[in-house]
């Protein structure tokens with residue numbers, strides 16, 4: 001835990017020279033402002049509603065990372081010049097970028113696209129999205145096949161690993177402007193579930209599901 005900002009407090013009933021110094025922890029992850037994740041309820045009400053469980057069950061960034069889901073908070077107002085985004089692109093080899101606005105006026109075949117985004121699917125490559133405006137929900141399956149809803153708002157960047165089952169929906173604001181990145185020529189093809197025979201799915205299971213099961217077995221034996 002990183003503790004910063006020591007705050008001086010004067011003890012009540014003492015002379016002002018008697019002070020205690022309290023270390024106030026300021027380790028709030030900046031991503032919390034633009035990304036939140038929680039387990040979903042089972043209701044088939046409007047997909048654009050939050051669908052929290054009762055009581056709410058939030059999911060941490062570490063839990064997401066264990067599923068291969070990576071995230072950042074970046075500068076949405078200056079993304080063309082943002083050094084952090086530049087670094088991520090260089091390190092991960094994202095040579096392609098375009099803008100995808102999801103709303104009836106901007107997205108051709110809007111109704112059909114909205115429907116297909118919400119079909120459970122996987123891709124054979126990473127799905128990399130940076131929310132430059134608006135917001136939306138990326139739902140991902142955990143290891144037990146439960147849905148985790150990841151709310152991505154302006155400034156939030158998310159990477160879903162190749163082979164993870166997921167889906168996307170707008171939220172109640174009905175608008176997102178997402179930057180899409182890719183290594184080389186983009187392939188957006190969704191492979192709807194079930195598609196477990198695909199090498200990308202097998203690799204995902206090896207990297208993020210089987211490894212975790214193996215680690216748990218080692219920990220249990222220790």
Ligand SMILES: CSCCC(=O)/C(O)=C/O
Nearest residue numbers: 100117127167168176178
């Ligand atoms: C906000 S980008 C549109 C959703 C999308 O591209 C996708 O692949 C969802 O899984």
Ligand SMILES: [Fe+2]
Nearest residue numbers: 121123127190
């Ligand atoms: Fe997708």
Ligand code: NI
Nearest residue numbers: 123127166167
């Ligand atoms: Ni997808």
